[in-house]
Amino acid sequence: MNIRSEEIQTGAHACVSCRNCALKPLCLPGHLPVQEARALESAVERGRQLAPGMALVRAGASMDALLVVRSGSAKRFSVTLEGTEQVHGFVLPGEAVGLEGFATGRYGCEVNALEPLSYCRVPMHKLEQLLERLPGLRREMLRLLGQALDEALRLRGELAETDARGRVARFLADLSERLARRGFPPYDFRLSMSRADIARHLGLTLETVSRAFGTFKREGWLRVRARDISVLRPDALAALAGAPNCA
Amino acid sequence: MNIRSEEIQTGAHACVSCRNCALKPLCLPGHLPVQEARALESAVERGRQLAPGMALVRAGASMDALLVVRSGSAKRFSVTLEGTEQVHGFVLPGEAVGLEGFATGRYGCEVNALEPLSYCRVPMHKLEQLLERLPGLRREMLRLLGQALDEALRLRGELAETDARGRVARFLADLSERLARRGFPPYDFRLSMSRADIARHLGLTLETVSRAFGTFKREGWLRVRARDISVLRPDALAALAGAPNCA
DNA sequence: CCTGTAATTTGATCCGGATCAATAAGTGAT
DNA sequence: ATCACTTATTGATCCGGATCAAATTACAGG
Numbered sequence: 001m002n003i004r005s006e007e008i009q010t011g012a013h014a015c016v017s018c019r020n021c022a023l024k025p026l027c028l029p030g031h032l033p034v035q036e037a038r039a040l041e042s043a044v045e046r047g048r049q050l051a052p053g054m055a056l057v058r059a060g061a062s063m064d065a066l067l068v069v070r071s072g073s074a075k076r077f078s079v080t081l082e083g084t085e086q087v088h089g090f091v092l093p094g095e096a097v098g099l100e101g102f103a104t105g106r107y108g109c110e111v112n113a114l115e116p117l118s119y120c121r122v123p124m125h126k127l128e129q130l131l132e133r134l135p136g137l138r139r140e141m142l143r144l145l146g147q148a149l150d151e152a153l154r155l156r157g158e159l160a161e162t163d164a165r166g167r168v169a170r171f172l173a174d175l176s177e178r179l180a181r182r183g184f185p186p187y188d189f190r191l192s193m194s195r196a197d198i199a200r201h202l203g204l205t206l207e208t209v210s211r212a213f214g215t216f217k218r219e220g221w222l223r224v225r226a227r228d229i230s231v232l233r234p235d236a237l238a239a240l241a242g243a244p245n246c247a
Numbered sequence: 248m249n250i251r252s253e254e255i256q257t258g259a260h261a262c263v264s265c266r267n268c269a270l271k272p273l274c275l276p277g278h279l280p281v282q283e284a285r286a287l288e289s290a291v292e293r294g295r296q297l298a299p300g301m302a303l304v305r306a307g308a309s310m311d312a313l314l315v316v317r318s319g320s321a322k323r324f325s326v327t328l329e330g331t332e333q334v335h336g337f338v339l340p341g342e343a344v345g346l347e348g349f350a351t352g353r354y355g356c357e358v359n360a361l362e363p364l365s366y367c368r369v370p371m372h373k374l375e376q377l378l379e380r381l382p383g384l385r386r387e388m389l390r391l392l393g394q395a396l397d398e399a400l401r402l403r404g405e406l407a408e409t410d411a412r413g414r415v416a417r418f419l420a421d422l423s424e425r426l427a428r429r430g431f432p433p434y435d436f437r438l439s440m441s442r443a444d445i446a447r448h449l450g451l452t453l454e455t456v457s458r459a460f461g462t463f464k465r466e467g468w469l470r471v472r473a474r475d476i477s478v479l480r481p482d483a484l485a486a487l488a489g490a491p492n493c494a
Numbered sequence: 495c496c497t498g499t500a501a502t503t504t505g506a507t508c509c510g511g512a513t514c515a516a517t518a519a520g521t522g523a524t
Numbered sequence: 525a526t527c528a529c530t531t532a533t534t535g536a537t538c539c540g541g542a543t544c545a546a547a548t549t550a551c552a553g554g
């Protein structure tokens with residue numbers, strides 16, 4: 001997906017500039033008054049780079065920090081008793097990770113890097129201190145969780161009432177839109193996840209996902225070369241995906 | 248579902264005793280230190296009783312209070328562009344409602360009473376004041392949202408990988424367990440929602456839900472008389488439902 | 495209690511997506 | 525480049541659940 005932060009990798013630990021971060025408008029500080037953003041910034045640490053396949057979060061591990069992906073992409077999933085993966089979704093830069101951990105203080109699912117990944121972290125004890133004195137941050141945390149919840153509900157609803165091609169179309173449309181908001185070309189990207197990952201995310205088999213790609217290609221809506229995707233007819237995809245539910 | 252609070256309906260507005268509420272251990276105050284629970288209590292108002300079919304929450308309406316169902320049950324749903332209902336789930340006493348509203352300040356979905364329903368409300372401005380000085384409540388709100396998120400993720404995962412009878416089995420097992428935690432008989436209850444509601448919740452048709460009930464009845468796991476359900480073999484249901492995913 | 499209407503069950507058929515199977519295209523290491 | 529291996533495409537068949545269609549059972553209102 002060619003996702004890379006434009007900042008220079010410093011290696012420093014607690015020296016992060018949210019101010020100059022390209023992701024600021026998508027991230028927590030983008031919704032905070034200036035002085036609150038400053039205060040938050042001082043609590044943010046930079047996590048070290050992770051290689052593809054490495055775990056950013058392990059299910060059951062103590063939630064000791066709030067994590068936000070800075071560059072790269074990741075896969076959120078749970079491992080079922082049968083040992084299969086339940087893929088909850090994919091994480092792009094500026095998105096927080098492991099929020100379900102607030103439920104118990106331990107993460108509820110796994111998050112693995114799909115590409116070289118860097119991230120920011122706010123240690124929990126610092127977060128709690130900040131929440132004590134920053135009303136904007138309090139609101140922002142609730143907003144963030146509310147948004148994640150809303151998203152999860154929407155995704156579930158879609159699973160329940162959309163057919164295979166519709167799900168794949170929406171997956172692509174959604175990805176496209178999220179890339180666009182991050183300043184990446186929305187109609188020309190490389191998928192960082194396998195067909196199997198997409199399939200497990202959408203409650204389909206990888207064959208069905210592959211066939212959906214094939215159909216879109218044949219219709220002239222998409223150009224597919226393995227994981228390189230070009231969207232030629234975003235309107236057609238959006239139409240098939242169906243509009244997000246209203247009301 | 249025969250859900251009724253044991254408290255006498257007072258009609259008073261801001262005179263609620265969380266202390267003596269049967270739902271306390273399931274509700275917000277149950278997780279707070281005593282003096283924080285007191286402070287919260289003083290901000291809680293009693294909502295007026297709603298008749299079946301009435302809306303507790305309308306999608307798009309301004310989220311002016313945190314709502315918790317006190318007695319009765321409700322249906323959470325969204326209305327799609329085609330006018331169909333996407334049923335997100337069902338609400339039992341002690342459960343908060345409309346939490347996705349934190350995302351935007353407006354509720355994201357509808358909540359309708361399925362039975363005569365009463366509820367408690369904490370006005371948003373009072374909630375914000377309390378959050379300023381109650382660290383336990385801050386943690387509790389994050390926990391509540393984290394839990395809702397975790398729940399939504401789990402439900403989505405199940406949709407993606409469980410077949411029709413498994414979904415119905417899990418629906419019943421889940422309901423049974425939630426009733427038990429509220430002190431209701433877990434193996435003998437009346438469903439407050441229609442087959443169609445269950446179907447839309449599980450991403451099935453009402454015929455398929457009905458057939459699943461039929462199968463369970465024939466197997467001797469269930470006694471079904473319209474909406475009256477007796478669970479005869481909870482173990483069998485739980486087995487079919489499959490264990491919740493681990494890790 | 496009866497009656498009309500809505501909710502539920504049951505039956506018959508059909509189709510989308512799963513499954514099984516084989517081929518083809520990437521990808522990384524030597 | 526070549527080889528070994530993983531990932532993706534394509535094909536054939538099968539089955540679970542959707543859809544269409546009655547028949548039956550609850551239930552609210554008179």
